[in-house]
Structures are given as C-alpha cells and as structure tokens.
Amino acid sequence: MTVSAKEIEDFYYFARKVEEFHGHICVGIATGTKSALAAMRKLGFNPYEKKNKDLIVYVETARCMTDAVQGVTGCTLGKRSLKYIDYGRFAATFIKLSTGEAYRVTTTKDFDKNLTIDEVLKLVSETPDDEMLKIQKVEVDIPENDLPGPPKDKAECSVCGERVMDGRAVFKDGKAYCKSCLYGAYYKVKD
Ligand SMILES: [Zn+2]
Ligand SMILES: [Zn+2]
Structure with missing residues (x-):
C-alpha cells in the first residue's frame, strides 16, 4: 500500500490549517490529522466540505490530537457533533449518522524524539494508514439526548x-x- 500524492497534499493542507487553530504544530497534530483524514476517507466524507452534518466524533483525550480531529472534521462540542469521553487515550471514533457506520482510530507509531517536526510531518504524510494507525470497525449507541438538533x-x-x-x-x-x-x-x- 502506498500513499497517493493527493493524500499527502491533503495531509499537509489540514496539518497547517490545524496548526493555526491549535497554536503550534506537534506530533499530536500530525497523528491526529492523519487519523481524522483516514476515518473520513473510510466513511466517504469530503474533508473540504465544511458541513458534515452526518458526522459525529467521540474523542478520548483532551490533548493535541483532539484539536486536529476538530480542525479536520469541523465537528465541535457546541454543534453537538463532538463528544468528549475522558479516557486519556489518543483515540477517536468517527460515526456516520445516516448509516451507523463507525471507525475507532488510534495511532500505533512511536516517533524518535530526535526527529524535527518537519521530519515527523514528512514521515507521517508518507506512511500508509495501515502502517501507523489501528482502525477498528465499531458500533456506537448514541443516546438520543446526545444527538444534534x-x-x-x-x-x-x-x-x-x-x-x-x-x-x-x-x-x-x-x-x-x-x-x-x-x-x-x-x-x-x-x-
Ligand atoms: Zn500540540
Ligand atoms: Zn442546581
């Protein structure tokens, strides 16, 4: 499996966009951007389309990765499309409301501490999803009171x-x- 030029371009576009929102660029932003883009592709969402009303995301950490997930998907707490489950794990679950299709994504890769952030970005952008992410097909029962609307x-x-x-x-x-x-x-x- 290789990474297409389009996927690399998407990665850099969103990593930079998230950098603005998050305040800096870091490993969490790199892996979070990679995770969110992988999930969106699997669910058939276009990340450039800003109104993904059919998408709900559960994040399991209140750290960098979550800002990347928010920046890529456009899901937010206030729109009720982002849910925070306080597990302290670098993972997020992406759910397509209309079909119930859902994927939980977490990263399996550790990065050499001596790498510069530019080297991390290059590495993450060029690594195939299945070599640095664990993607599980899951089912999520979303309580009625947690839905948007x-x-x-x-x-x-x-x-x-x-x-x-x-x-x-x-x-x-x-x-x-x-x-x-x-x-x-x-x-x-x-x-
Ligand atoms: Zn950060
Ligand atoms: Zn009271």
Missing part, C-alpha cells in the same frame, strides 16, 4: 433554579436537580 429534555433545578438541558437533570422524590446540586460541584462559590 433542538433539545428534547429540559428541566429546572429545584435547588439553584438553573435550567438543565438535554436530559442531564436527575429526578429524586419527584423533584428535579442539576448534578452539581445533587452530587456536589467542581467549583466553590466565593462569598
């Missing part, structure tokens, strides 16, 4: 009075609670 479930917390969207309210003894009021928040209110 208007919110289906809204509630008001009986303690703080704030609105809780998308089925995230918890009901106890007939009352609605936001998770922070019921289980404790990640923040502490000062005075």
Whole structure:
C-alpha cells in the first residue's frame, strides 16, 4: 500500500490549517490529522466540505490530537457533533449518522524524539494508514439526548433554579436537580 500524492497534499493542507487553530504544530497534530483524514476517507466524507452534518466524533483525550480531529472534521462540542469521553487515550471514533457506520482510530507509531517536526510531518504524510494507525470497525449507541438538533429534555433545578438541558437533570422524590446540586460541584462559590 502506498500513499497517493493527493493524500499527502491533503495531509499537509489540514496539518497547517490545524496548526493555526491549535497554536503550534506537534506530533499530536500530525497523528491526529492523519487519523481524522483516514476515518473520513473510510466513511466517504469530503474533508473540504465544511458541513458534515452526518458526522459525529467521540474523542478520548483532551490533548493535541483532539484539536486536529476538530480542525479536520469541523465537528465541535457546541454543534453537538463532538463528544468528549475522558479516557486519556489518543483515540477517536468517527460515526456516520445516516448509516451507523463507525471507525475507532488510534495511532500505533512511536516517533524518535530526535526527529524535527518537519521530519515527523514528512514521515507521517508518507506512511500508509495501515502502517501507523489501528482502525477498528465499531458500533456506537448514541443516546438520543446526545444527538444534534433542538433539545428534547429540559428541566429546572429545584435547588439553584438553573435550567438543565438535554436530559442531564436527575429526578429524586419527584423533584428535579442539576448534578452539581445533587452530587456536589467542581467549583466553590466565593462569598
Ligand atoms: Zn500540540
Ligand atoms: Zn442546581
């Protein structure tokens, strides 16, 4: 398997585009760009088309790779097309909503620390997908409340009075609670 000139061109185009968004170019951006492009090709998406409304991505890390996935696919948290699962693994799953077809992609390659980033980019661009990526065909059950579109479930917390969207309210003894009021928040209110 060899890498076509078009695939190399696509890789550089998106790696540079992501560099702007992410703030620097690094190994995570290189492998993330490679992973996202490979998945898009398998699912038949054109990465140059900016409205991939049929695509949902689950990312498993809040590190560089995720910015590459976002930059290549155009999927974002706010559009509900990007989901963050806090596994701490450099992997992402790409799902075509209309067919349910899905691929989980992670990288299997370690890079020599002495390589410059230009050498990494060249290496990644010229390495066939199957020699540096693990691509698994998977199935993902996306909860209805996680899909894009208007919110289906809204509630008001009986303690703080704030609105809780998308089925995230918890009901106890007939009352609605936001998770922070019921289980404790990640923040502490000062005075
Ligand atoms: Zn980075
Ligand atoms: Zn509350």
